[in-house]
Amino acid sequence: MSAGPRKKLMYLNRRAPGGTIYAVEGLEVVLIGAAFDQDVCMAFVGDGVYQLKAGQDTSDSGVKNFSPAYRALGDYDVNRLYVERESLEERGLGVDDLMPLTWEDEDDDWAEKPSIHVVDRAELARLIDAQDVVFNF
Amino acid sequence: MGLQVNGKTLDTDEEGYLSNLSDWEPEVAQVMAEADECDLTENHWEVINFLRSYYEEYQIAPAVRVLTKAIGKKLGKDKGNSRYLYQLYPYGPAKQACKYAGLPKPTGCV
Amino acid sequence: MTVLHTVNKSPFEKDSLDTCIAHALDGSTVLLIEDGVYAATRGTVVEPRVRDAMQRMNFYVLANDCKARGLGEDTLIDGIGRVDYGGFVDLVTGHDSVQSWL
Numbered sequence: 001m002s003a004g005p006r007k008k009l010m011y012l013n014r015r016a017p018g019g020t021i022y023a024v025e026g027l028e029v030v031l032i033g034a035a036f037d038q039d040v041c042m043a044f045v046g047d048g049v050y051q052l053k054a055g056q057d058t059s060d061s062g063v064k065n066f067s068p069a070y071r072a073l074g075d076y077d078v079n080r081l082y083v084e085r086e087s088l089e090e091r092g093l094g095v096d097d098l099m100p101l102t103w104e105d106e107d108d109d110w111a112e113k114p115s116i117h118v119v120d121r122a123e124l125a126r127l128i129d130a131q132d133v134v135f136n137f
Numbered sequence: 138m139g140l141q142v143n144g145k146t147l148d149t150d151e152e153g154y155l156s157n158l159s160d161w162e163p164e165v166a167q168v169m170a171e172a173d174e175c176d177l178t179e180n181h182w183e184v185i186n187f188l189r190s191y192y193e194e195y196q197i198a199p200a201v202r203v204l205t206k207a208i209g210k211k212l213g214k215d216k217g218n219s220r221y222l223y224q225l226y227p228y229g230p231a232k233q234a235c236k237y238a239g240l241p242k243p244t245g246c247v
Numbered sequence: 248m249t250v251l252h253t254v255n256k257s258p259f260e261k262d263s264l265d266t267c268i269a270h271a272l273d274g275s276t277v278l279l280i281e282d283g284v285y286a287a288t289r290g291t292v293v294e295p296r297v298r299d300a301m302q303r304m305n306f307y308v309l310a311n312d313c314k315a316r317g318l319g320e321d322t323l324i325d326g327i328g329r330v331d332y333g334g335f336v337d338l339v340t341g342h343d344s345v346q347s348w349l
Contacts, residue, residue: 016257018315019282035200047257050285055317060331063315065196072195075203090259092290092322110210 007132008039013048015137017067023051024066026137031069034076041080042073043124048137049087052098052116067099074103074115082127085120142168154236158192161239169237173228181225181234183212188238198243201231249274251342255281255349258293267348268296273303278330278338280309284316287323294324301326309335 011030015022030042044052051070058065073081081101088094101115119127128134139146140153142164148156153169155161166185170177177185187208191199199207201219209217216222222230231243252271256263264286267277277300279287286293287308297306307328313319320329330338339345 016260016282016285016316018312019255019257031197031200035202047259047282047285050316053317055319056315057317058315060311061315065315067317068194068196072197072199072203075199075207090292091285092288092294 006037006039008130009033009041010128010131010134011040011042012128012134012136013042013044013051014046016047016050017053017056018063022137023048026135027051027066027069029135029137030073030078031076034078037077040078041082041127042078043082043084043127044087045084045124046087047091049083049091049093049098052081052083052101053093054097054099070099071101073101077103079103079113079115080117081115082117082119082124084124085118088118140165140168152236152242154242155239158239158241161189165239166237173233177237178225180216181237183216184208184222184225184230184234185238187211188234188240192238192240198231198235198240200243201229204231248343249276250344250346251275251338252277252346252348254279254283254286255347257282258286258296259291263348264293265296267346268300268304271300271304271346276305276307276338276342278307278309278335279327280335281312282316284308284312284318287313287327288318289322289324297324297327307334307338 011026013023013026017023030040034040056065056067083095083098095116095118098116102112103115104110105113140149142162147160147165150156155165166177188198188204191207205217205219205222208222226233235243250271252267252275254264254267254277258264264283271277286297287306305328306326307330308323310329310331313323
């Protein structure tokens with residue numbers, strides 16, 4: 001599957017986890033797309049930051065809780081999750097309110113490293129600009 | 138479609154995957170394996186149990202690549218390779234073993 | 248005549264809550280459900296508008312939808328009531344009509 005150079009791909013998540021199917025479908029695309037061995041990152045903007053909220057528990061709602069699947073992203077070599085600082089602040093959230101997502105660095109004796117990076121809007125704009133393709137969910 | 142297990146008929150989809158995760162019991166794997174003429178050994182069960190605990194934790198069935206890596210880490214390098222896993226599950230470790238484990242078809246399998 | 252207003256959209260993405268607040272009479276009740284519950288959390292840019300509306304109306308959230316989104320009781324604005332599905336039904340039967348701001 002390594003035809004041509006690796007492309008820089010960003011999955012840009014803008015929707016809350018419930019309410020619509022954007023978040024869960026977007027996550028599915030990321031997991032499927034991980035098979036193609038590209039340079040992948042995810043960004044969480046606006047209500048998208050709620051996808052990473054810790055403590056989601058749908059046991060009283062009759063729907064599936066897919067938030068644990070974000071913890072598997074490291075297994076899929078999706079190691080860079082950019083979360084926009086302004087979006088967190090507008091929602092009264094800090095990085096401590098999010099799930100502590102990590103990945104294991106094979107080249108560093110499987111050391112656990114944080115996947116979430118809080119970046120400000122200007123920096124995220126530069127990151128978006130640097131991608132070959134941005135998938136918007 | 139349905140699967141006869143212990144006198145009950147369990148719902149399955151058109152490819153034979155269980156419709157309800159909670160219907161699973163070890164006999165489900167036995168019945169499915171018999172239909173495929175596959176003898177379930179301890180090595181088979183190791184993979185099935187691994188998949189079930191992976192699903193329990195992450196709520197997804199892992200892709201083959203992810204399964205292989207994770208098995209290698211948990212059960213050793215001699216088991217964490219596709220040669221070993223395909224010997225156990227010739228129809229594809231993720232696809233066949235996930236089915237026996239009562240999980241949905243792995244994300245990314247078409 | 249008392250009206251129960253329900254809002255099921257995120258206040259950050261849609262103007263459903265603002266439109267509801269602007270058109271609900273004093274003394275009516277607003278129940279936040281689904282993504283609408285995000286409006287009930289403290290420290291957001293929406294909080295001042297909700298607090299302002301709470302001077303005139305009674306606010307509730309559906310606790311099941313808060314739990315699903317990881318919003319603990321301790322993160323909610325003081326004075327917003329929490330109801331479960333049974334409480335939702337009680338609110339519906341306790342009002343003359345229901346307006347859903349979709």
